[in-house]
Amino acid sequence: xxxxxxxxxxxxGQPVAVAEVPVVPYEVFAETLSTLTASPSVELxxxxxxxGGSQSLRVIAATSxxxxxxxxxxxxxxxxxYPSLTRQVAKAHxxxxxxxxxxxxxxxxxxxxxPIRFHRxxxxxxxxxxxxxxxxxxxxxxxxxxxxxxxxxxxxHEVAVGPVHAGVIEPGHFRFQCHGEVVFTLEIxxxxxxxxxxxxxxxGPDKRTLHYMETLSGDTSIGHATAYCxxxxxxxxxxxxxxxxAIRVIxxxxxxLANHTGDIGALAGDVxxxxxxxxxxxxxxxxxxxxxxICGSRFGRGLVRPGGTAFDIDDAMAAELQKRITGAxxxxxxxxxxxxxxxxxxxxxxxxxxxxLDMVRQLGVIxxxxxxxxxxxxxxxxxxxxxxxxxxxxxxxxxxxxxxxRAYVRHLEVQRxxxxxxxxxxxxPRGDSRRDIGPMKGDSIVVSIVEGWRGExxxxxxxxxxGAFAHYKVVDPSFHNWIALAMSLRNQQISDFxxxxxxxxxxxCGHDL
Amino acid sequence: xxxxINERIKQGYRTIPxxxxxxxxxxxxxxxxxxxxxxxxxxxxxxxxxxxxxxAITMDGDMKIDLGxxxxxxxxxxxxxxGAIEYTQDFRLATRTREGLxxxxxxxxxxxxxxxxxxxxxxxxxxxxxxxxxxxNACEADINVLGTLVFDLGRFGVKIVASxxxxxxLIVTGPVTQNMKLALEKTYAATPSPKFVIAVGxxxxxxxxxxxxxEQNNGVDSILSVDLYIPGCPxxxxxILDGILRLLGRxxxxxx
Numbered sequence: 001x002x003x004x005x006x007x008x009x010x011x012x013g014q015p016v017a018v019a020e021v022p023v024v025p026y027e028v029f030a031e032t033l034s035t036l037t038a039s040p041s042v043e044l045x046x047x048x049x050x051x052g053g054s055q056s057l058r059v060i061a062a063t064s065x066x067x068x069x070x071x072x073x074x075x076x077x078x079x080x081x082y083p084s085l086t087r088q089v090a091k092a093h094x095x096x097x098x099x100x101x102x103x104x105x106x107x108x109x110x111x112x113x114x115p116i117r118f119h120r121x122x123x124x125x126x127x128x129x130x131x132x133x134x135x136x137x138x139x140x141x142x143x144x145x146x147x148x149x150x151x152x153x154x155x156x157h158e159v160a161v162g163p164v165h166a167g168v169i170e171p172g173h174f175r176f177q178c179h180g181e182v183v184f185t186l187e188i189x190x191x192x193x194x195x196x197x198x199x200x201x202x203x204g205p206d207k208r209t210l211h212y213m214e215t216l217s218g219d220t221s222i223g224h225a226t227a228y229c230x231x232x233x234x235x236x237x238x239x240x241x242x243x244x245x246a247i248r249v250i251x252x253x254x255x256x257l258a259n260h261t262g263d264i265g266a267l268a269g270d271v272x273x274x275x276x277x278x279x280x281x282x283x284x285x286x287x288x289x290x291x292x293x294i295c296g297s298r299f300g301r302g303l304v305r306p307g308g309t310a311f312d313i314d315d316a317m318a319a320e321l322q323k324r325i326t327g328a329x330x331x332x333x334x335x336x337x338x339x340x341x342x343x344x345x346x347x348x349x350x351x352x353x354x355x356x357l358d359m360v361r362q363l364g365v366i367x368x369x370x371x372x373x374x375x376x377x378x379x380x381x382x383x384x385x386x387x388x389x390x391x392x393x394x395x396x397x398x399x400x401x402x403x404x405x406r407a408y409v410r411h412l413e414v415q416r417x418x419x420x421x422x423x424x425x426x427x428x429p430r431g432d433s434r435r436d437i438g439p440m441k442g443d444s445i446v447v448s449i450v451e452g453w454r455g456e457x458x459x460x461x462x463x464x465x466x467g468a469f470a471h472y473k474v475v476d477p478s479f480h481n482w483i484a485l486a487m488s489l490r491n492q493q494i495s496d497f498x499x500x501x502x503x504x505x506x507x508x509c510g511h512d513l
Numbered sequence: 514x515x516x517x518i519n520e521r522i523k524q525g526y527r528t529i530p531x532x533x534x535x536x537x538x539x540x541x542x543x544x545x546x547x548x549x550x551x552x553x554x555x556x557x558x559x560x561x562x563x564x565x566x567x568x569a570i571t572m573d574g575d576m577k578i579d580l581g582x583x584x585x586x587x588x589x590x591x592x593x594x595x596g597a598i599e600y601t602q603d604f605r606l607a608t609r610t611r612e613g614l615x616x617x618x619x620x621x622x623x624x625x626x627x628x629x630x631x632x633x634x635x636x637x638x639x640x641x642x643x644x645x646x647x648x649x650n651a652c653e654a655d656i657n658v659l660g661t662l663v664f665d666l667g668r669f670g671v672k673i674v675a676s677x678x679x680x681x682x683l684i685v686t687g688p689v690t691q692n693m694k695l696a697l698e699k700t701y702a703a704t705p706s707p708k709f710v711i712a713v714g715x716x717x718x719x720x721x722x723x724x725x726x727x728e729q730n731n732g733v734d735s736i737l738s739v740d741l742y743i744p745g746c747p748x749x750x751x752x753i754l755d756g757i758l759r760l761l762g763r764x765x766x767x768x769x
Contacts, residue, residue, distance in 0.1 A: 330523075
């Protein structure tokens with residue numbers, strides 16, 4: 001049998017004409033997707049729909065190859081139904097549920113076709129579950145013909161948690177099927193945070209666009225704003241000045257440091273080890289305050305702007321930042337090392353919530369969580385954009401895939417980021433920190449990938465004839481990784497759920513959009 | 514054990530004296546209470562109004578900013594040709610009324626205390642349940658920070674508790690998405706009376722960047738009556754702490 005595959009090859013931040021993206025028959029699309037993703041270096045970065053003709057939907061896929069840096073784009077037109085791709089490519093499962101919910105198409109024979117955000121279809125008269133316009137859509141309330149995954153039998157019981165949780169945390173609904181203390185399966189229902197951002201991006205950019213980017217997932221403001229600005233700059237054919245690119249990387253690494261440090265502390269808290277919890281809670285603030293020193297906001301709001309950064313770092317500030325990072329680096333190292341030398345902590349962390357590497361590859365788990373299962377993939381090295389083209393940070397991996405690995409990889413990344421910042425602040429490139437970029441090119445498509453602290457953030461921007469957004473797709477790393485949390489709980493004690501959950505610390509709003 | 518003690522000595526004592534002692538110094542670029550000098554506005558200019566992503570600025574007579582909508586971004590400042598809008602370093606921003614947030618930055622009335630009788634009950638012990646109803650995790654994160662040793666919320670008798678049944682009130686973030694409306698109402702109903710509602714952040718007060726989206730409700734007070742508004746995107750932890758302490762009558766001085 002001959003294999004027919006067809007795609008347009010580009011790279012991170014390299015716009016191409018929309019017309020050049022091959023629109024192929026379903027069979028070729030499926031073959032291309034399964035052939036490309038058969039390689040362990042290739043992930044499905046995005047798979048989304050946009051309105052095509054009157055009765056058809058255009059489905060566009062973007063895959064990314066970590067060994068070559070290649071991004072492949074290909075498309076197909078579908079009617080109201082098409083054979084599900086998930087049966088061949090498991091990592092398409094969540095994307096296809098999103099497609100079904102947003103556009104009312106049915107991927108036939110999808111193994112678990114349910115809504116992921118609980119909102120009305122974007123195409124009137126098209127609903128994947130045959131709900132009519134008058135039907136109320138409530139979160140976690142399953143459409144007719146679907147249900148929660150249930151295990152039945154003697155002594156089986158179900159635990160339902162959320163949407164409102166016991167901590168200060170975003171809402172989500174978790175269903176555990178348990179036998180005694182042991183969890184057989186966990187099913188995660190999201191959508192409570194759905195604010196309808198994606199469809200408001202169409203027709204932009206306008207005065208709200210950047211603020212949507214900064215609040216897509218508030219703990220990743222720099223990451224998402226950078227992915228957006230790189231997309232816009234690529235479409236305008238104007239690179240941001242080198243100095244601003246270096247400042248963006250500084251802010252992005254500070255964002256990574258703050259979140260990783262907070263998580264190391266919270267993981268300690270989840271096993272009742274209070275010294276590291278209280279130390280890291282404060283040290284996390286030191287990194288946030290360093291970001292506030294640069295731009296006034298602890299979360300980096302207002303810093304990253306199309307054409308550069310809104311604030312510059314002068315010599316005195318660079319010296320002050322170095323001083324602060326040196327102190328925080330020492331403190332976080334001391335706080336984290338307490339964990340690794342405490343037998344009671346290690347006994348809880350090790351062998352808890354294991355996600356093996358083959359599962360990571362099959363389900364498309366990415367970022368820090370993937371690296372903790374031995375996946376050697378980091379967009380900073382594999383799809384370098386901005387200043388990462390010049391600055392190489394060593395990639396941190398661990399092989400055990402358990403809660404320990406996810407804590408330890410964070411600690412390794414904290415060390416790399418601190419060392420990078422201390423070096424980088426001594427040698428910021430000279431020049432301006434912002435420039436005008438002009439209008440975006442029409443009828444183009446660009447994929448913009450940035451390694452946020454959780455993992456790869458992928459934005460796909462498509463412009464119409466006039467250079468406005470005809471479509472804008474946001475894929476937060478959490479979108480890929482929620483399934484990994486569910487898998488990590490299998491055959492675990494239910495009491496280990498908080499620890500497993502925190503070890504991923506996924507974004508609810510980044511998923512719900 | 515010795516390692517832990519050794520590390521504790523190295524990490525040092527880090528709790529800030531606030532509200533006692535000198536006002537904490539925030540970074541120079543921190544954007545606190547905005548102040549408008551309408552006298553600088555050229556005739557017919559409305560560049561700031563057009564630039565504001567959430568339409569927080571109004572020009573009905575004198576120019577005013579609705580802090581409940583304000584994202585404390587720089588868009589209005591950047592658009593203004595005359596430098597009529599400036600952010601001050603003042604992080605004290607909480608009010609008891611929604612109208613109180615509409616200001617030109619002068620004569621801004623900060624939140625006043627609950628009455629004497631309520632103070633007797635809650636003044637030294639306030640238990641709050643947090644509900645994120647569409648928040649982006651920035652407000653949530655900076656509420657969480659109050660529990661760290663830097664702010665040490667516990668020393669004021671204020672605590673975030675795990676169940677609404679244990680709570681004296683709700684501290685709500687997010688614009689109240691349609692998908693969280695029922696959960697918020699149920700959590701409120703599960704909280705015993707008398708109870709407070711505190712809205713934290715632009716989203717919880719007005720919908721923030723998502724104002725007028727069909728998927729949300731333009732903030733908490735469309736559903737529940739709010740006792741304390743704490744603006745910001747997100748508010749600085751000190752802004753939140755200052756607001757809560759004012760509500761409890763633990764800080765009484767007004768803006769200087």
